[in-house]
Amino acid sequence: MPVSPLAPAKFPQLPTIGGVTFAAAAAGIKYKDRADVMLAVIAPGSSIAGVFTRSATRSAPVLDCQAKLGSDASKIAAFLVNSGNSNAFTGSRGSASVEAVCKAVAAETGAPVDRIFTASTGVIGEPLPHDRIIAKITELHENQSAGEIENAARAIMTTDTFAKGAAATVTVDGKEVKIAGIAKGSGMIAPDMATMLVYIFTDAQIGQADLQKLVSETNAKTFNCITVDSDTSTSDSLLMAATGASGVDVTGNADFATALHEVMQDLAHQVVRDGEGATKFVTVKVTGAQDDSDAHKVALSIANSPLVKTAIAGEDANWGRVVMAVGKSGAAADRDTLSIRFGDITVAENGWRAPDYSEEATSAYMKNSELEIGVDLGIGNGESTVWTCDLTHGYISINADYRS
Amino acid sequence: MPVSPLAPAKFPQLPTIGGVTFAAAAAGIKYKDRADVMLAVIAPGSSIAGVFTRSATRSAPVLDCQAKLGSDASKIAAFLVNSGNSNAFTGSRGSASVEAVCKAVAAETGAPVDRIFTASTGVIGEPLPHDRIIAKITELHENQSAGEIENAARAIMTTDTFAKGAAATVTVDGKEVKIAGIAKGSGMIAPDMATMLVYIFTDAQIGQADLQKLVSETNAKTFNCITVDSDTSTSDSLLMAATGASGVDVTGNADFATALHEVMQDLAHQVVRDGEGATKFVTVKVTGAQDDSDAHKVALSIANSPLVKTAIAGEDANWGRVVMAVGKSGAAADRDTLSIRFGDITVAENGWRAPDYSEEATSAYMKNSELEIGVDLGIGNGESTVWTCDLTHGYISINADYRS
Structure with missing residues (x-):
């Protein structure tokens, strides 16, 4: 597949995070000639927090990670992730695979099993060939390096x-704290539950409970506000480790929270920018709703509408489909107070096409690769912003053939 | 556009219904050289019932029809429908257009304004050129004929x-009662609210309140169980007229209810068979859910999933995506009691791929143009059946270009 036209120019320079090292290896799980497993080893005394899919058919590694959140922070920890197989809907063999992998990582790294968090992403319903992963654990441990995050x-x-990848540096009490994160995700992306795979590291010092609260709150405004195709993965996981290596306590610090928000939003946007077949990055901004929850419903209804998304792909200023998506959302709306804009162009207001609407100007705007659809419901103060991409022939090509 | 590969061989022979006549005309609303407006005139003493979209941005004709349900059945009635423009999101001009058209039909036919039910389908947000319709009312009235339903x-x-079109004949108390219906619909089809445009006629005798109850109940099991693209129209309307011309009272008659169900299900299936870009007709049958509502949630989650629909388009037996759709539905589900079948082939059971699963046999099944996906949740007696189609390049082509 060619690189998405919405991709950043290059992978960003990520800072090393004291207390975290990485390595990748090619275990041959499904793909040939590429790395498909990564191990991150995290120093004793690190706080770990996470959010996960709420799917009723979530994978064995997700269930395992959820059970391990809150385990003893004084011990070494590790993240072990493979691509090519999601170990989802694999019955009791699924948890047996997770157990076998965790045992091997524990033996190699000295981390207790309940501090080892695994994830698997790829085809659903195939047994995970965990022996291939286990065969690479020693290599992964020996190659650990702070600079291997890319x-x-x-x-x-x-x-x-x-x-x-995304990073931020923030100064707290005159001292520098660093955050670095990585993510994967392109299809089966829907925001109602959680995210795809995301790993974030910081050398800040913060307790596990405080870190969990911060991560959950920020997740609600970042990863839970993106959608590619309305389909929610069985594997979605975000894990964050705070090593404390900087010696800076960030508990309750607003600057740190802002920096973390920026990193998470950046990664979330990159997932949308790599949406399967995407050619447009679209911000849907809803204001004036009865409450934030209604605003979110309307924003998602627009962002998930196949008719809105295909109109955007066709660079068609088809605001009638936005009206349709508002109408079907289930949120309170009043036709006569509703207004719609594409970028700075008001296309509809007062229950009617805007008086100075120009088809030509709006069509010209639709040719941009970054678009904003604004909807003001005119009945309250609720607001929500959601990010999505268009729906193109590329999405059909990828998903009518790829067994994911 | 070529005719859908899932289309019936030909338009069915519909019986004439005593008390109802039809005519079509080319008013030039948007399309060139084709009929785009139809008028049905219905004899005095007919019961009329209807169901409509629950969209918050529903069109002016829908709002007008809803207000008129229950008007005096002893008077002449009429249905006037145009294509090419939906008269939705057209502000106060929308209701002014409806009023002008109804006034013209009333003057021509002698029906009171509150017995004239209009509908409009096509582009959203453009003013309806109602003068072009009004100019054709006399022609439409003069050409009325019982055989013009096609x-x-x-x-x-x-x-x-x-x-x-679809029809049924049922014998009640030794006498024949006939039902004939027509529908339109292809895109912007979602079941949560109502339908596309559907008109059903019968010569049975039944009071308006009883007819309304029967139509609403049957709608819930037919049109509300189809989806093409999860997008709900602003214009969806179903109207049914019972003229009583047969002299047969069908109030509470089970055979009549069954016949009406068959006609409505047939029309609903035809809408799916004409789903934009469709190449496969898919029945999603969910059983064993906690209750019927949960079963319906799961069935819709599968039927609306872009990843399930593209896998079907690619003839890929990708049951992992069905697992995903069950998981995201929000319904109660237990991975270990869930079973999935494609046709008669059990592909997954007991939280795991079925022991005698054959990729070859399942792939061969996927080549059929009519498919059934069965999901048993194994936790209760709730069930629901939903009909949908696949998601193909054809859908993208139609909707990235067509301003509908």
């Missing part, structure tokens, strides 16, 4: 066309 | 590739 990001890709 | 069905088509 290769770790590459190892977890499936239909992704580029590796995703 | 031309009426053709006049209401938009992206439809074939005209849709």
Whole structure:
């Protein structure tokens, strides 16, 4: 697959995070001649937090990670992730595979089993060939290096066309704190539950409970606000480790929260930019709703509408389909107070096409690769922003053939 | 557009219904050289019932029809429908257009304004050129004929590739009662609210309240169980007229209810068979759910999933995507009691791929143009059946270009 036209120019320079090292390896799980497994080893005393898919058919590694959140932070920890097989809907063999992999990582790294968090992404319903992963654990441990995060990001890709990374540095009490994160995700992306695979590391010092609260709150405004195709993965996981290596306590610090928000939003946007077949990056901004929850419903209804998404692909200023998506959302709306804009162009207001609407100007705007659809419901103060992409022939080609 | 490969061989022979006549005309609303408006005139003493979209941005004709349900059945009635423009999101001009058209039909036919039910289908947000319709009312009235129902069905088509009709004859108390119906619909089809445009006629005798109850109940099991693209129209309307010309009272008659169910299900299936870009007709049958509502959630989640629909288009037996759709549905589900079948082939059971699963046999099954996906949740007695089609390049081509 060619790289998405919406991809960033290059993988960003990510800072090393004290207390975290990485390595990637080619275990041959499904793909040939590429890294497909990564191991991150995290120093004792690190806080770990996570959010996961709420799918009723979530994978064995997801169930395992959820059970391990809150385990003893004084011990070494590790993240082990493979691509090519999701170990989802694999019955009791699924958890047996997770157990076998965790045992091997524990033996190699000295981390207790309940501090080892695994994830698997790829085909659903095939047994995970965990022996191939286990055969690589020693190599992965020996090759650990603080600078290998980019290769770790590459190892977890499936239909992704580029590796995703983001970073921030924030000064707290006169001292620098760093955040670095990686993510994978391209299809089966829907925001109602959680995310795709995301790993974020910081050298900040913060307790596990405080870190969990911050991650959950930020997730609600970032990864839970993106959608590619309304389909929610069985494997979605976000894990964050705070090593404390900087010696800076960030508990309750607003600047740190803002920096983390920026990193998570950046990664979330990169997932949308790599949406299967995407040619347009679309911001849907809803204001004036009865409450934030209604605004979110309307924003998602627009962002998930196949008719809105195909109109965007065709560079067609078809705002009638936005009206349709508002109408079907289930949120309170009043035709006569509703207004719609594409970028800065008001296309509809007062229950009617805007008086100075120009088809020509709006069509010209639709040729941009970054678009904003604004909807004001005019009945309250609720607001929500959601990010999505268009629906193209590329999405059909990828998904009518690829067994994911 | 070529005719859908799933279309019936030909338009069915529909019986004439005593008390109802039809005519179609070319008013030039949007399309050139084809009929785009139809008028049905219905004898005094007919019961009329209807169901409509629950969209918050529903069109002016829908709002007008809803207000008129229950009007005096002793008077003449009329249905006037145009294609090419939906008169939706057209502000106060929308209701002014409806009023002007109804006034003209009333003057021509002698029906009171509150017995005239209009509908409009096509582009959203453009003013309806109602003068072009009014100019054809006399012609439409003069050409009324009991046998013109097929031309009426053709006049209401938009992206439809074939005209849709269905009929049934049922014997009640030794006498024949006839039902004939027509429908249009191809894209912007989602079941949560109502239907596309559907008109059903019978010579049975039944009061308006009883007819309304029967139509609403049957709608819930037919049109509300289809989806093409999860997008709900602003214009969806179903109207049914019972003229009583047969002299047979069908109030509470089970055979009549069954016959009506068959006609409505047949029309609903034809809408799916004409789904934009469709190449496969798919029945999704969910059983063993906690309750019927949960079963319906799961069935719709599968039927609306872009990943399931593209896998079907690619003839890929990708049951992992069905697992995903069950998981995201929000319904109660237990991975270990879930079973999935494609046709008669059990592909997954007991939280795992079926022991005698054959990729070859399942792939061969996927080549059929009519498919059934069965999901048993194994936790209760709730069940639901939903009908949908696949998601293909054809859908993208139609919707990235067509301003509907």
